[in-house]
Amino acid sequence: MVKDIYPSRVNSKPEIMERKDPVVHDSKAAENGPLSKEQVNFYEENGYIMLEKFFDNEDLELLKDELQSTMKAHEDKDGPDVIKEPNSNEIRSIFEVHKDGDFFERLSRNERLVKVVEQILGSKVYINQSRINFKPGFKGKEFYWHSDFETWHVEDGMPRMRALSCSIVLTDNYEYNGPLMLVPGSQNWYVSTAGETPEDNYKSSLQKQEVGVPDEGSMEWLVEQAGGRIDRATGPAGSVLLFDCNTMHGSAGNISPYPRSNVFFVYNSIENKLVEPFSDKAPRPEFLANRENIQPITPVADLKPTAQKK
């Protein structure tokens, strides 16, 4: 068994440890592009970067149409990969859209996007998880602080911090419609949480995470390290937010009339494939953490079906 360098949910008390992996994995990343030196440095320092208007308006319309039609096709579906809002029947997330053999697969392999991700992770990459999210206006519920890596490591067996999340923003994100909040610099610290993982934890944690969330003392410490800063991922539709797998993030509820929707891809380094979970529980299902037939992504240039496919 692989030695667990990021133990969590094994002690009765939480602990803050130093990160043991780089944030930017290609030491020459800053020189090679596509991200500029300033952008790479920002990402390394803050654990995230917002690429404003990464997709133009034409792409955006296409993206929104595809999201709508995929939502519609899943309206009456009640599988484990379709997550509803707590206290209502509205769809919040649909998972594993990158295997649709169609639009979202092409999007996940989008050349401009994949080149940026490869630049940061310093290797070929693959999709570990994907979903589309729809957060309705008026009743979108909050999502408490968490590091994705903590769960991916403990419950999925992701060995190292060499993955990132990519959120393609399909609606304008304002300060007042529950934007993602991130603690800059938090990617450099690993909060080992107290407690133990329950059986089939994911069945409730996708609606409201109870295990693996940081204690209040650790959160206060992280925000203090950030000089009191909590950043919000606001920006116009078409923007792309990239954030490190260990950046502490969360979001408040959304009582505004404005819904929020996005497409979410988790890119993992091909050199960081999942092993057995670091808890003693069974791995989570494939739709949450891909481990079958893992191949590095071959990028495609165009979002439209007329473009060349592999």
Place this chain on the structure above:
Amino acid sequence: MVKDIYPSRVNSKPEIMERKDPVVHDSKAAENGPLSKEQVNFYEENGYIMLEKFFDNEDLELLKDELQSTMKAHEDKDGPDVIKEPNSNEIRSIFEVHKDGDFFERLSRNERLVKVVEQILGSKVYINQSRINFKPGFKGKEFYWHSDFETWHVEDGMPRMRALSCSIVLTDNYEYNGPLMLVPGSQNWYVSTAGETPEDNYKSSLQKQEVGVPDEGSMEWLVEQAGGRIDRATGPAGSVLLFDCNTMHGSAGNISPYPRSNVFFVYNSIENKLVEPFSDKAPRPEFLANRENIQPITPVADLKPTAQKK
């Protein structure tokens, strides 16, 4: 019985009506001060104004100490005027602090503050309700959109829109610790809500309002009227937020480590004293809506006890 020009909770469908009262009640207000013409115009147009650093740092320290000691004195008290967080035992609000015969009474009569309120309401004023609020970090819950006037009219018998809320901000309000959100211009429209007032509604509505809240269609319309704007009352500790009794407002939850606390006074015109509630229910208790021994406020100049008392 007084004719009900602002009916609500009487029909099965919601309705939006025009406001039948001015927002600034003294037609010469803009000329006489203490608020400048620009400030009065801003208030009239947007239904609120934030007076940054109205209290200096010395006053602020005094205010915070007094809030802390009052909270402490109420820690084990479980009366109807002490409101706890849903799902926890932390104090959220203590009501009727302006009758403490001490600091908060003097604060409610503070000359600089009262002169501003009189300027807007165009008459002598009195305190209709007061409270201190403490919204803890990490678990402060959201408060959904509402117009205070709707409740004060229906449940308390406030005849006209000639009152305002004054929030003295004791902690820095950031975008990310659940600041008050307001829909600018919403003070000019009255959302008559559907449904009926339950008996003793206040016992649950102070934690989570269920009746008298606007429907989603009306909220969308109000935000559209505002050109899509939803303003947030951010600002440094010591600031004072004044907002009209009919301005639609709410707040998201607070998952940040930063608590929020404030002192809250509702000033009503002495010419707008409460009558019988416009519902067929008994009036709410005195601690929520003052109707006994109403006298216009005689301002006092100093917050310290050495100052002259009436």
